[in-house]
Amino acid sequence: MSTKVGYFPHNNSLFVLRHRGILERRLPDVEWVDLRDLPQGQRPAPTEGLPTVHADRLFDGGYDFIGTGFTPPITAQGQGHDVVYVAISGPRHENGRLLVKADSDIKEIADLRGRTVGIAHGSWQTTLLLFALERAGLGWGDIIPVDTGVNAAEEFLSGAVDAWVGAYPGLSAVEAQVSTRDLVATDGLFSHRSLWFTRRDFAENRSEELAAIIAALQESDAWIRDNPREAAALFVADARQRGGLDTDLDAWEHALRTRPFGLLPVTGEFVAEQQRAADLLFASGLLSREADVASAVLADVNALVPPLPDPDAR
Incomplete structure (x- = not known):
C-alpha cells in the first residue's frame, strides 16, 4: 500500500x-x-x-x-x-504580520472597524487576524475580510485593501516598494x-x-x-x-x-x-x-x- x-x-x-x-x-x-x-x-x-x-x-x-x-x-x-x-x-513570528502602509490613517487595530483586510482565507492568516481583532475588542463582523489569494501583494500595493496579513517571501517585494507599519507585533500575539x-x-x-x-x-x-x-x-x-x-x-x-x-x-x-x-x-x-x-x-x-x-x- x-x-x-x-x-x-x-x-x-x-x-x-x-x-x-x-x-x-x-x-x-x-x-x-x-x-x-x-x-x-x-x-x-x-x-x-x-x-x-x-x-x-x-x-x-x-x-x-x-x-x-x-x-x-x-x-x-x-x-x-x-x-x-x-x-x-x-514559533515563526518573523514570517508574517498584520500591516498597513506607513502613511495609512489606520493607527491601531481598533481603526480596522469597517475597513478591508487582505488575507489568504483559511490559512494561518485567518487565525492571526482573529487574535488581533480580539485584542482590540473587535470581531469578524467588524471588518471586511478579503480573500486576496495569489494577488495579495498587488492588492495591498494598489490600495484595494486597507490592511494586509503579509508573509515572506512575498512581503519582501512589498517592502522594497513602500514603507509599511505593523499594527501589532506577531510575537506575543500568535506563535504561527x-x-x-x-x-x-x-x-x-x-x-x-x-x-x-x-x-x-x-x-x-x-x-x-x-x-x-x-x-x-x-x-x-x-x-x-x-x-x-x-x-x-x-x-x-x-x-x-x-x-x-x-x-x-x-x-x-x-x-x-x-x-x-x-x-x-x-x-x-x-x-x-x-x-x-x-x-x-x-x-x-x-x-x-x-x-x-x-x-x-x-
Missing part, C-alpha cells in the same frame, strides 16, 4: 523533502500529491465559512499526511473529521507554527510509515538549516516553472533563514493556543461545529517526535 504525502510550497519542510529523495530511502512506495494540482472547488467568501480543501482531500483518499499552518486542522475537526496532530514547528497532521486510522494503524515520515522530515529540515540558499533555489525553480511571482532567490533565502526548522512534539501550550483559535473561529460563524483540539493529540504519536537537540550543547 502506497503512502500518499501532500505537499505545497507553503509548507517549506514537505516541499523540500519532496525534492530531495530522502523519504524514498525509508518508504520506497511513497506517492507525492501536489495540493496545487487537486481540484480546489469553490472557495466560500470569508464571511461565509472556511475553505475545506485540505480536510476534504485528507479524508477522501487524496493523501495520508499533510503539513499546513494553524487553521486547516481546526477546519477539519469543525467538519467532524477525526484528525490527529503529528508534530509542530517552533507549522503543523503536520493525519487521519486517526493512519496514525493508529500505520505507525511505521508515520515514524519514517517524521525521521525524513527531521533529516531534510537539518539540511535546510545548513543550506538555506540551495533550498531557496528549489522554490524559485518551481515558481518559474509554474509561472509564479515568487522567483527572487534572495527573498526566498531570507525567508528560510528566518524560519525554524525541525519537528517538535505537540505541547500543552500549543493545544491551548489552538483551542483558543478554534473557539474564535466557531464564535465568528466560520465553523459549523466546535472543535476539541486535545482529542486530536495521541500520546503514542507524540512519542514518535523526539525533542530537538539543544544547539548550545554541541
Whole structure:
C-alpha cells in the first residue's frame, strides 16, 4: 500500500523533502500529491465559512499526511473529521504580520472597524487576524475580510485593501516598494507554527510509515538549516516553472533563514493556543461545529517526535 504525502510550497519542510529523495530511502512506495494540482472547488467568501480543501482531500483518499499552518486542522475537526496532530514547528513570528502602509490613517487595530483586510482565507492568516481583532475588542463582523489569494501583494500595493496579513517571501517585494507599519507585533500575539497532521486510522494503524515520515522530515529540515540558499533555489525553480511571482532567490533565502526548522512534539501550550483559535473561529460563524483540539493529540504519536537537540550543547 502506497503512502500518499501532500505537499505545497507553503509548507517549506514537505516541499523540500519532496525534492530531495530522502523519504524514498525509508518508504520506497511513497506517492507525492501536489495540493496545487487537486481540484480546489469553490472557495466560500470569508464571511461565509472556511475553505475545506485540505480536510476534504485528507479524508477522501487524496493523501495520508499533510503539513499546513494553524487553521486547516481546526477546519477539519469543525467538519467532524477525526484528525490527529503529528508534530509542530517552533514559533515563526518573523514570517508574517498584520500591516498597513506607513502613511495609512489606520493607527491601531481598533481603526480596522469597517475597513478591508487582505488575507489568504483559511490559512494561518485567518487565525492571526482573529487574535488581533480580539485584542482590540473587535470581531469578524467588524471588518471586511478579503480573500486576496495569489494577488495579495498587488492588492495591498494598489490600495484595494486597507490592511494586509503579509508573509515572506512575498512581503519582501512589498517592502522594497513602500514603507509599511505593523499594527501589532506577531510575537506575543500568535506563535504561527507549522503543523503536520493525519487521519486517526493512519496514525493508529500505520505507525511505521508515520515514524519514517517524521525521521525524513527531521533529516531534510537539518539540511535546510545548513543550506538555506540551495533550498531557496528549489522554490524559485518551481515558481518559474509554474509561472509564479515568487522567483527572487534572495527573498526566498531570507525567508528560510528566518524560519525554524525541525519537528517538535505537540505541547500543552500549543493545544491551548489552538483551542483558543478554534473557539474564535466557531464564535465568528466560520465553523459549523466546535472543535476539541486535545482529542486530536495521541500520546503514542507524540512519542514518535523526539525533542530537538539543544544547539548550545554541541
